[in-house]
Amino acid sequence: MELSRQRRFVTPAPEETIEDLAARALPDQPLQAAVDSIKSWNLHVFAMRRPPGLMLGSDVIFVEPPLAHG
Amino acid sequence: MREMAMFDVIVRGGTVVDGTGAPGFAGDVAVKDGRIAAVGQVSGEAKRVVDAQGRVVAPGFIDPHTHFDVQLLWDGAARPALEHGVTCVVPGNCSLSLAPLKASDRKAVVGMFQQIEEMPPEAFTTAFEWTWEDFAGYRSALEKGLSINVAPLVGHSVIRLWVMGPASQERAAFPDEIAAMQALLRECLEAGAVGLSTSFVDLDEHGRPVPSRYAQFEELDALCAVLGEFGRMLQVVPEFYATDITIARIDQLADLSIRHDIPTTFSPLFDTLAVPDNAERAIARVEEQFARGARVWPQMQTRPIDISFSLLRPSLFFARLPRWVRILRQPLEQRVAALNDPDTRAKMLADLGSDGGEAMFGRLVARGGDACPPEYVGKTLSEIAGLRGQPAGLALIELSLENGLDVAFLSAGQGHQSTDRIGPMLAHPLVHIGASDGGAHLASFSTYGDTGYLFSEFVRKAGAMSLEKAVAKITSETADIWGLKDRGRLATGQCADIVVFDPDAIARGDELPAFDMPGDGMRYVRAARGVDTVLVNGEVAYAAGAYTDSRSGVVCV
Numbered sequence: 001m002e003l004s005r006q007r008r009f010v011t012p013a014p015e016e017t018i019e020d021l022a023a024r025a026l027p028d029q030p031l032q033a034a035v036d037s038i039k040s041w042n043l044h045v046f047a048m049r050r051p052p053g054l055m056l057g058s059d060v061i062f063v064e065p066p067l068a069h070g
Numbered sequence: 071m072r073e074m075a076m077f078d079v080i081v082r083g084g085t086v087v088d089g090t091g092a093p094g095f096a097g098d099v100a101v102k103d104g105r106i107a108a109v110g111q112v113s114g115e116a117k118r119v120v121d122a123q124g125r126v127v128a129p130g131f132i133d134p135h136t137h138f139d140v141q142l143l144w145d146g147a148a149r150p151a152l153e154h155g156v157t158c159v160v161p162g163n164c165s166l167s168l169a170p171l172k173a174s175d176r177k178a179v180v181g182m183f184q185q186i187e188e189m190p191p192e193a194f195t196t197a198f199e200w201t202w203e204d205f206a207g208y209r210s211a212l213e214k215g216l217s218i219n220v221a222p223l224v225g226h227s228v229i230r231l232w233v234m235g236p237a238s239q240e241r242a243a244f245p246d247e248i249a250a251m252q253a254l255l256r257e258c259l260e261a262g263a264v265g266l267s268t269s270f271v272d273l274d275e276h277g278r279p280v281p282s283r284y285a286q287f288e289e290l291d292a293l294c295a296v297l298g299e300f301g302r303m304l305q306v307v308p309e310f311y312a313t314d315i316t317i318a319r320i321d322q323l324a325d326l327s328i329r330h331d332i333p334t335t336f337s338p339l340f341d342t343l344a345v346p347d348n349a350e351r352a353i354a355r356v357e358e359q360f361a362r363g364a365r366v367w368p369q370m371q372t373r374p375i376d377i378s379f380s381l382l383r384p385s386l387f388f389a390r391l392p393r394w395v396r397i398l399r400q401p402l403e404q405r406v407a408a409l410n411d412p413d414t415r416a417k418m419l420a421d422l423g424s425d426g427g428e429a430m431f432g433r434l435v436a437r438g439g440d441a442c443p444p445e446y447v448g449k450t451l452s453e454i455a456g457l458r459g460q461p462a463g464l465a466l467i468e469l470s471l472e473n474g475l476d477v478a479f480l481s482a483g484q485g486h487q488s489t490d491r492i493g494p495m496l497a498h499p500l501v502h503i504g505a506s507d508g509g510a511h512l513a514s515f516s517t518y519g520d521t522g523y524l525f526s527e528f529v530r531k532a533g534a535m536s537l538e539k540a541v542a543k544i545t546s547e548t549a550d551i552w553g554l555k556d557r558g559r560l561a562t563g564q565c566a567d568i569v570v571f572d573p574d575a576i577a578r579g580d581e582l583p584a585f586d587m588p589g590d591g592m593r594y595v596r597a598a599r600g601v602d603t604v605l606v607n608g609e610v611a612y613a614a615g616a617y618t619d620s621r622s623g624v625v626c627v
């Protein structure tokens with residue numbers, strides 16, 4: 001059985017910053033746009049967390065927006 | 071003349087539901103030396119005969135998600151779990167266990183239990199002597215007084231804390247530290263741990279992520295390689311409030327399961343009308359992952375989410391109101407002062423929105439049985455606020471202050487309450503019934519009686535599954551998922567963990583406060599209904615409404 005496509009994610013590398021991660025995950029985009037996208041797709045890390053943006057090694061960081069489900 | 075067989079116990083004349091899911095049949099179950107010696111029409115005599123006329127005789131129930139780590143040290147029956155027919159509990163979930171733990175780190179871990187599992191610090195300081203640091207030492211301390219069986223997990227956070235100290239909540243581990251964690255985990259598994267637990271969501275009492283959350287996937291992978299040497303379980307707490315993240319966790323678990331040939335389980339998985347496709351999507355992903363050979367068992371609880379609280383102590387009810395949490399966490403005197411302070415109070419009320427807390431608090435019900443004035447008992451806070459001519463938030467604060475803060479409110483139906491939706495999920499072959507959180511969240515809700523509720527709500531009322539299926543779900547299936555040898559079935563040679571219950575009456579009792587924790591700590595409990603007799607390893611541990619003084623429980627890994 002083939003796995004259905006689900007939202008793609010990465011996990012942060014040790015000491016990795018949001019800029020490093022954005023450049024790694026979205027290499028074709030301008031850096032600031034990539035950073036903004038990553039932030040907007042990961043409110044669980046960049047908005048809801050205290051302090052906001054504290055990335056942990058075990059985090060799931062989505063590198064694309066939510067997929068449509070039907 | 072042939073000698074008559076002599077057994078220790080015969081459970082006579084019941085309907086044997088053997089845990090496999092096969093139809094029940096009329097028969098007896100005979101026990102000798104802690105094991106089942108015969109099932110069927112048994113002739114012979116026994117030192118003790120248990121009359122099971124009109125009753126079901128089933129394997130003891132297994133509760134795979136509990137936090138009885140500390141309670142078991144002074145209450146080897148994990149009351150009231152045992153009287154509900156539970157003969158085996160799995161403590162050590164959610165990355166937290168009491169071993170391996172250096173004496174100097176005890177305070178930190180007690181703080182985590184207090185914050186995450188809502189257990190009072192007195193439970194860790196007054197009721198037992200803390201004699202161990204390593205897992206084998208904890209096991210011996212436990213085994214002094216068990217009347218229930220225990221299959222303990224070891225927590226990733228405490229393993230990390232042991233090896234890394236304060237850095238466990240600061241950074242990724244270095245290769246030599248990962249190797250040390252592997253060695254430590256191996257030692258725990260050799261000493262009887264049933265697996266490893268980790269958490270992706272929890273915070274300690276200072277609001278910092280618990281140590282396990284600082285681990286790279288590579289660290290978890292290395293630890294799972296050690297689990298693979300023993301074929302043991304990995305348990306995780308995923309971000310259960312977010313479906314996409316839960317699915318990402320399912321995929322990580324599936325990879326670990328396949329790579330290391332281990333079972334994995336995540337808990338909890340909730341149904342919620344707020345995100346109606348949450349459980350459905352997670353279960354669909356689990357089906358796909360099982361089809362490719364992974365073992366990723368979602369644990370689902372039977373009971374709806376009800377939360378009670380008073381302003382006497384912090385409560386997860388206020389999780390979305392950080393200011394309230396901060397204030398309620400202060401010592402009593404400062405807390406009362408803060409609640410009386412006009413400035414603080416104005417800020418607290420402002421947090422509730424422009425309706426004065428009506429939407430957030432209006433449906434709360436005053437529970438009664440405490441200092442609440444009788445005229446308010448059973449009324450909603452919205453009604454109480456109306457009677458007092460105040461907005462709901464202010465009524466909550468003032469009514470509490472007027473009565474020494476000892477006014478408890480119930481927030482019912484916070485999710486997972488639709489029997490029609492949940493019944494088929496519980497019956498799903500890949501859904502693991504568990505996630506009771508037994509022994510935790512003491513002042514928020516009762517974590518006891520979920521098995522009774524399975525029968526009363528989902529077998530008798532909704533017909534979502536047969537009685538035999540329900541028994542199998544919490545006996546043989548659990549034993550198989552967790553690799554618990556010789557448990558979960560009534561068959562010759564199996565360990566004699568047996569529950570005798572009335573199929574028409576088994577249920578959970580009403581949720582009531584009890585003051586039986588160390589330091590007169592309060593907790594909500596539910597008594598069992600319809601459970602006659604419970605045997606643990608062949609000895610009667612509970613009968614006719616009372617616990618016996620048998621101590622036949624073991625660490626059963």
Ligand SMILES: [Zn+2]
Nearest residue numbers: 137163164507
């Ligand atoms: Zn838990």
